[in-house]
Amino acid sequence: MTPATPAERSDAVRNRERLLAAARELISECGAEGLTMDRLAERAGVGKGTVFRRFGSRAGLMLTLLDDSESAFQARFLFGPPPLGPGAPGRERLIAFGSERIAYVVEFGDLVLAAENASRGRFDVPAAALWHRHIEVLLREAGFDSDPWLMAGSLSATLDPERLLHLVRDRGVAPERLAASWADLVTRVVKDA
Amino acid sequence: MTPATPAERSDAVRNRERLLAAARELISECGAEGLTMDRLAERAGVGKGTVFRRFGSRAGLMLTLLDDSESAFQARFLFGPPPLGPGAPGRERLIAFGSERIAYVVEFGDLVLAAENASRGRFDVPAAALWHRHIEVLLREAGFDSDPWLMAGSLSATLDPERLLHLVRDRGVAPERLAASWADLVTRVVKDA
DNA sequence: ATAATAAGCGGACCGTGGTCCGTTTAGTCT
DNA sequence: AGACTAAACGGACCACGGTCCGCTTATTAT
Numbered sequence: 001m002t003p004a005t006p007a008e009r010s011d012a013v014r015n016r017e018r019l020l021a022a023a024r025e026l027i028s029e030c031g032a033e034g035l036t037m038d039r040l041a042e043r044a045g046v047g048k049g050t051v052f053r054r055f056g057s058r059a060g061l062m063l064t065l066l067d068d069s070e071s072a073f074q075a076r077f078l079f080g081p082p083p084l085g086p087g088a089p090g091r092e093r094l095i096a097f098g099s100e101r102i103a104y105v106v107e108f109g110d111l112v113l114a115a116e117n118a119s120r121g122r123f124d125v126p127a128a129a130l131w132h133r134h135i136e137v138l139l140r141e142a143g144f145d146s147d148p149w150l151m152a153g154s155l156s157a158t159l160d161p162e163r164l165l166h167l168v169r170d171r172g173v174a175p176e177r178l179a180a181s182w183a184d185l186v187t188r189v190v191k192d193a
Numbered sequence: 194m195t196p197a198t199p200a201e202r203s204d205a206v207r208n209r210e211r212l213l214a215a216a217r218e219l220i221s222e223c224g225a226e227g228l229t230m231d232r233l234a235e236r237a238g239v240g241k242g243t244v245f246r247r248f249g250s251r252a253g254l255m256l257t258l259l260d261d262s263e264s265a266f267q268a269r270f271l272f273g274p275p276p277l278g279p280g281a282p283g284r285e286r287l288i289a290f291g292s293e294r295i296a297y298v299v300e301f302g303d304l305v306l307a308a309e310n311a312s313r314g315r316f317d318v319p320a321a322a323l324w325h326r327h328i329e330v331l332l333r334e335a336g337f338d339s340d341p342w343l344m345a346g347s348l349s350a351t352l353d354p355e356r357l358l359h360l361v362r363d364r365g366v367a368p369e370r371l372a373a374s375w376a377d378l379v380t381r382v383v384k385d386a
Numbered sequence: 387a388t389a390a391t392a393a394g395c396g397g398a399c400c401g402t403g404g405t406c407c408g409t410t411t412a413g414t415c416t
Numbered sequence: 417a418g419a420c421t422a423a424a425c426g427g428a429c430c431a432c433g434g435t436c437c438g439c440t441t442a443t444t445a446t
Contacts, residue, residue: 009393009442037433047396052434123359150366150374157356158347166316167346181343188382202412202423230403240426245404 016054018044023065032062032110062115063125066108070127073104077134090142091190094135098159098182101131105161106168106175112161132156142190151189158185209247211237216258225255225303255308256318259301263320266297270327283335284383287328291352291375294324298354299361299368305354325349335383344382351378 022044026035037058041048055061063070077097082088084096105112116122123129136152144151159182167173215237219228230251234241248254256263270290275281277289298305309315316322329345337344352375360366 007443011442012394015394036431038431041396048398048434049396049436050394053394058433121355121359121363123356123363146377147370147374150360150370151378153356153360154351154374154378157350157353160350160353162314163316163346163350166314167343170314170316173343177340177343181340181347184339185344185347185382188384189378191381191384200413204412205424208424229401231401234426241403241428242405242407242426243424246424251403 012054015044015046015050018046019051019054019061020064023061027065027111032114035114037061057118059115059118062111063118063127066111066115069104069108073100074127074130076100090138090140091186094138094142094155094186094190095183097131097134097138098186099179101159102164102175102178102182105159105164109161109165109169113165116161128156139190144190155186155189158182205247208237208239208243211239212244212247212254213257216254220258220304225307228307250311252308252311255304256311256320259304259308262297262301266293267320267323269293283331283333284379287331287335287348287379287383288376290324290327290331291379292372294352295357295368295371295375298352298357302354302358302362306358309354321349332383337383348379348382351375 019040023035023040026040026043037048037051040061041051044051051061055064077084077093077100079085083092084100085093088096115125118125132152135155136148139148139152139155164178167178168175212233216228216233219233219236230244231241233254234244237244244254248257270277270286270293272278276285277293278286281289308318311318325345328348329341332341332345332348357371360371361368
């Protein structure tokens with residue numbers, strides 16, 4: 001039987017691991033801004049073309065680096081315990097989603113930022129589509145009926161990493177305050193109907 | 194008497210005008226994406242250094258290009274007739290502000306987009322600070338009392354040009370629908386208190 | 387073992403925004 | 417008019433993300 005994905009060549013696997021290791025090294029040494037594709041290639045002992053073949057772009061690399069934590073986050077709000085996961089009312093889950101997302105963005109700051117500049121639009125990143133859909137579903141569940149899709153987009157925009165990090169880092173706003181404002185916003189949006 | 198700004202040299206003035214003219218030409222020929230700093234310099238018959246001396250960056254140039262329409266917009270919501278200008282209740286003015294801003298972004302699409310990438314943060318652009326403050330004031334006027342500053346920021350985020358243009362251009366969402374959703378959002382946020 | 391083949395590889399190359407610094411020149415002072 | 421000076425100029429230069437294409441190599445079939 002031939003697998004749908006025709007099996008990855010062993011050198012490719014090896015190089016991918018080298019690259020990811022080198023990337024994490026570089027980031028812990030110089031921060032995410034300090035990671036350039038040339039340096040990464042050099043550090044990993046690999047040609048530059050290989051880097052792009054693996055990850056497509058710098059943003060793609062960052063996405064890969066975030067993949068584990070992103071999956072964990074998704075698992076928590078899709079299947080985890082309430083109030084983030086299923087079991088709590090929509091409104092509570094929305095509020096919890098916001099604070100968790102804020103915490104996530106603050107924790108992985110530069111990485112998230114660097115992952116944002118996906119070549120054609122940051123809205124087509126699968127993860128973003130998932131959050132959007134999640135918010136939309138919760139809005140409906142909370143009884144929000146007028147254009148929930150667009151409203152979900154507006155609420156998402158509110159959680160834009162660049163904005164959140166600007167507030168936290170350059171303006172000294174505490175994450176808890178952001179979470180409180182998000183909760184306030186959600187409460188008002190969802191209030192009676 | 195010596196003016197505070199020690200008077201601009203005549204060649205500088207001449208070059209600025211050449212550059213702006215060339216920029217508008219280039220944009221009308223190739224669109225905003227087609228305007229590169231090298232091409233602009235060449236077209237204007239000027240060194241590249243001069244371009245950067247004048248405008249600081251590509252974003253700065255775009256900002257300059259938008260300056261007239263931006264000022265006009267500001268004048269309208271600061272001093273113009275209601276419901277956009279003073280005279281109408283806060284809630285109405287907020288709603289009007291949103292639709293006008295949406296229309297503005299749709300009209301000047303690429304230019305606005307290109308102006309967004311100001312070197313350090315798009316939040317320090319003076320114009321952005323003004324909109325933010327304007328929204329904050331209107332929120333307060335409409336009786337919104339819990340952290341109006343942060344809420345103003347959240348509402349602003351909702352009007353992010355990249356998002357708006359993505360919806361309109363790539364998703365075929367009508368500007369009127371965006372305006373309606375904004376009105377809905379504002380109404381709920383401001384509702385009783 | 388050998389040959390065939392497609393995946394993988396590397397690094398020269400490109401266009402871009404942005405910087406630097408030696409040279410030119412407009413405006414002023416005598 | 418001539419000299420002086422600070423502003424303005426120009427374009428070589430840099431770092432970066434991304435592309436391209438001829439060469440290498442792991443894998444599979446014989």
